[in-house]
Amino acid sequence: MKKNILLFIVVSVLGLSFSIVVPKSAKSKKAVLNNSPSLKKQFKEKGLKWGSEVYFRLFKKEKEFEVWVKKGEKFTLFSTYKICYFSGGLGTKTKQGDGKSPEGFYYIKPSQLNPYSSYHLAFNIGYPNTYEKKKGYTGSALMVHGECVSIGCYAMGNVNIEKIYTLLETALENNQPLVRVHIFPFRFTDELMKHPKVKGLKSHSFWTNLKEGYDFFQKNHTPPNVEVRNGNYVFN
Numbered sequence: 001m002k003k004n005i006l007l008f009i010v011v012s013v014l015g016l017s018f019s020i021v022v023p024k025s026a027k028s029k030k031a032v033l034n035n036s037p038s039l040k041k042q043f044k045e046k047g048l049k050w051g052s053e054v055y056f057r058l059f060k061k062e063k064e065f066e067v068w069v070k071k072g073e074k075f076t077l078f079s080t081y082k083i084c085y086f087s088g089g090l091g092t093k094t095k096q097g098d099g100k101s102p103e104g105f106y107y108i109k110p111s112q113l114n115p116y117s118s119y120h121l122a123f124n125i126g127y128p129n130t131y132e133k134k135k136g137y138t139g140s141a142l143m144v145h146g147e148c149v150s151i152g153c154y155a156m157g158n159v160n161i162e163k164i165y166t167l168l169e170t171a172l173e174n175n176q177p178l179v180r181v182h183i184f185p186f187r188f189t190d191e192l193m194k195h196p197k198v199k200g201l202k203s204h205s206f207w208t209n210l211k212e213g214y215d216f217f218q219k220n221h222t223p224p225n226v227e228v229r230n231g232n233y234v235f236n
Contacts, residue, residue: 020110022172028115031162032169039166046078047071051174054167055223058083058144058154060090060101061186065144065156067167074221081164084148084157090185091203093127093152096138101152102127103185103206105213105226105233107178108168120146120158121165125181131228144181180223188214209233 043050046069053070063083068075088100102125112124122145128137143153146161156164168179185203188211192198198207209232216224216235224235 020172020175020177022110022169023113023115024169025115028113028121028165028169031121032166035162035166036170039163042079043069046076048076048078051170053176054078054171054179056164056179056181057217058181058183059187060086060103060184065154065160065164067164069167075223076221078167079163081156081160083154084160085150085155086153087151091201092206093139093142094135094137096140098139099151101150101154101183102132102139102142103183103210104129104131106181106183108172108181109178110172113165113169113172114143114145117143117145119143119150119153119155121161122146122153123165123168125183131233134228134231182213182217182223184210184214 040050043052048069048071053075055068055070055075057066057068058064059066060083063086065081065083067078067081069078070076086101088098091100092103093100104127106125106127106129108123108126112126114122114124122143124141124143127139127142139152144161144164145153145155146158148155148157171179185207186192188207193204193208193211198204213224213226213233213235227234227236
């Protein structure tokens, strides 16, 4: 511990910086090598800079995984990938073993990538987050991964996870410190939230809070900074 503190002080005083270390395996290297050319071509066609910041959104009901890429000061939609499978239906995970897949606001750092996954390639979304810890929710190792089977995770299939993983790794290696991933039960509309069948669900109050974060991005095309205050998500 003392050595780590001393190293931090030396780095701070001297103004040194180190490149982000992303874990890699032979499998992940092959996936990035194979997928980068076509993805770079798509970036160029859309006027995007390779290595730009990325942002992920998942929608359960629609089974869609969106990749947004920063262009200027805002994010533009790059591609939408089909979620192959998730378990538990709508409503967020609250405890270990409930079979539910999380809904909420998460982020991915380099250490959360798993290039050795038994499900081809994977990354941990970071459940439970601060909100969920305060609520006492339990569970761990909730991933987005390959293959098409899952209990509590989001299975993308191997083709899709390789593309997403390539974009994630590239962004992190180009000094994006973390990648936000926001997971929603469906695409929110005011009309849908007022529908009697939706208003009557136990998750309605929670989803109303999630919608605030969804609306923030819809309006600004920049993902919000997310905090937790008084038992709710707060966005700015």
